[in-house]
Amino acid sequence: MAQLAEYLKMALQNIRANKGRSLLTMLGIIIGISSVITIMSVGSGFQGEMNRQLNSIAGGQICIYSNEEGIKREEYMNAEDFAAIEQEIPGVTGTSPVFSDTGTTQSSKGQFDLSVTGGGTAQQEISKWKVLSGRYFNQSDIDTGNKVCVISKKDAISLFGTDDVLGMSLEFSLYQNTSDFTIIGIVEQENMGNMVSMDYGDVKRISADIPYTAMENFGYDTSETSYLYITTDGSADTGDVANKAIALLNQRHYSQGKTYFDMEDFNDQMQQINSMLNMITGFIALVAGISLLVGGIGVMNIMLVSVTERTREIGIRKSLGARTSSVMVQFLAESAIIACIGGVIGIIIGVLLAYAVCSIPTLGFAPGIKVSTILIATLFSSGIGILFGVYPARKAARLSPIEALRRN
Numbered sequence: 001m002a003q004l005a006e007y008l009k010m011a012l013q014n015i016r017a018n019k020g021r022s023l024l025t026m027l028g029i030i031i032g033i034s035s036v037i038t039i040m041s042v043g044s045g046f047q048g049e050m051n052r053q054l055n056s057i058a059g060g061q062i063c064i065y066s067n068e069e070g071i072k073r074e075e076y077m078n079a080e081d082f083a084a085i086e087q088e089i090p091g092v093t094g095t096s097p098v099f100s101d102t103g104t105t106q107s108s109k110g111q112f113d114l115s116v117t118g119g120g121t122a123q124q125e126i127s128k129w130k131v132l133s134g135r136y137f138n139q140s141d142i143d144t145g146n147k148v149c150v151i152s153k154k155d156a157i158s159l160f161g162t163d164d165v166l167g168m169s170l171e172f173s174l175y176q177n178t179s180d181f182t183i184i185g186i187v188e189q190e191n192m193g194n195m196v197s198m199d200y201g202d203v204k205r206i207s208a209d210i211p212y213t214a215m216e217n218f219g220y221d222t223s224e225t226s227y228l229y230i231t232t233d234g235s236a237d238t239g240d241v242a243n244k245a246i247a248l249l250n251q252r253h254y255s256q257g258k259t260y261f262d263m264e265d266f267n268d269q270m271q272q273i274n275s276m277l278n279m280i281t282g283f284i285a286l287v288a289g290i291s292l293l294v295g296g297i298g299v300m301n302i303m304l305v306s307v308t309e310r311t312r313e314i315g316i317r318k319s320l321g322a323r324t325s326s327v328m329v330q331f332l333a334e335s336a337i338i339a340c341i342g343g344v345i346g347i348i349i350g351v352l353l354a355y356a357v358c359s360i361p362t363l364g365f366a367p368g369i370k371v372s373t374i375l376i377a378t379l380f381s382s383g384i385g386i387l388f389g390v391y392p393a394r395k396a397a398r399l400s401p402i403e404a405l406r407r408n
Contacts, residue, residue: 012337015334015337022338024298025295025298027298027342028295028297029295029298029342030295030345031295032290032293032294032295032346033345033346034349036350037350037354037373037374040281040368040370041358041367041370043284043285044368044369044370045358046368047277047278062238062241063230063263064229064242064261065226065261065262069258069259070259070260070261073260075253076224078225081252082095084252089248091233091241092241093232094125095120095230096122096126096212097225097227097228098119098123098228099119099215100117101116101175101215102115102116105172105208108160112206114172114206115205116174116210116215116218118211118212119211122231123212124136126231127209129150129152129209130187132163132188133163133185133186134185135184137184137209141214142211143213145213145216146214148181149210150185150208150209150210151207151208151209152186153187158206168183170208179218212225230242245263246262246263295339295342295384296388297388299335299338299339299385299389300388300389300391303331303388303389306334306392324398328394332389332390335386335388336382339382339386340385343378343380343382344378347374347378350377351369
């Protein structure tokens with residue numbers, strides 16, 4: 001143990017004697033480690049925040065639709081199917097057919113592009129609307145096809161210059177069909193984060209939600225639909241709910257062994273997004289990791305130069321009885337120390353860079369710094385030092401004392 005401490009002491013003395021060269025050698029390791037730590041931490045943080053925001057939008061939602069066979073047989077879903085799903089399947093909190101289209105609307109401030117969504121009572125949860133004033137449309141509005149609408153606070157101000165617009169009318173024009181709708185609610189989208197947004201930005205477009213039965217004013221047949229959204233509570237397994245809903249619909253539509261309906265589970269889509277993000281992060285980290293190999297080659301080159309410069313020292317030590325293994329351990333210790341110091345500095349810089357990148361206002365999420373990533377980076381940097389230090393160390397250890405003294 002005392003001998004190892006002596007080797008480390010000698011290695012540190014030689015590193016201090018060549019500070020500039022040692023620092024340049026560490027630079028490749030520092031760049032490589034800091035790049036990997038930054039990329040992995042930012043990537044993990046981005047993925048976590050993306051999952052949180054996607055889950056806040058579509059978590060627990062299922063879309064059931066008539067598949068190719070169902071459309072061929074004209075098997076669509078109706079209000080009785082909606083009620084059966086809500087009543088017979090545990091964990092279902094609501095259903096909503098969705099009829100959407102675009103048109104125009106007019107106010108004292110001019111003409112605006114219009115996006116209309118006709119839905120059921122669960123549409124509020126699907127759209128993540130928070131009612132600020134008034135109310136959202138209810139089952140009574142749906143049953144009577146009441147011509148009422150809900151718009152956002154931002155859109156109300158764009159249309160009228162104020163959000164005090166309850167009871168006012170808006171003229172909707174779709175496909176040359178025009179109808180007046182009364183504003184019954186002002187809503188605001190729940191905070192979902194800055195990565196996933198339903199905001200149209202600077203586009204002069206107004207969004208309005210109306211009872212799906214009111215879409216009949218624009219020529220729609222709302223008695224049947226090929227798309228149905230289902231919302232579930234947190235305790236329900238969406239895949240299980242979707243399978244039960246499909247089985248119930250096939251039973252109600254007398255499918256006789258055929259499947260007329262399929263599903264889109266948003267949790268499955270989130271898993272696909274995660275897989276894609278993992279692949280992208282891994283690829284970028286791999287590219288950054290190549291700089292570690294470059295750093296390792298730098299360590300090897302500097303140690304080879306060091307062996308050449310210290311040939312006489314090696315010769316004297318061996319002539320005084322130093323064993324081959326002792327000389328090899330000393331040079332390995334030097335390369336390992338250089339790599340470890342570079343690794344520690346790289347980790348510190350990588351963590352700081354990750355926090356700096358994630359604190360950019362347009363991102364604004366916490367980096368996903370994992371202990372496992374730091375541990376792997378530390379072990380990898382140490383391994384790089386030892387691996388690329390083996391050849392110079394062996395070269396130094398194999399020098400003949402006579403040959404070494406003769407060169408100088």
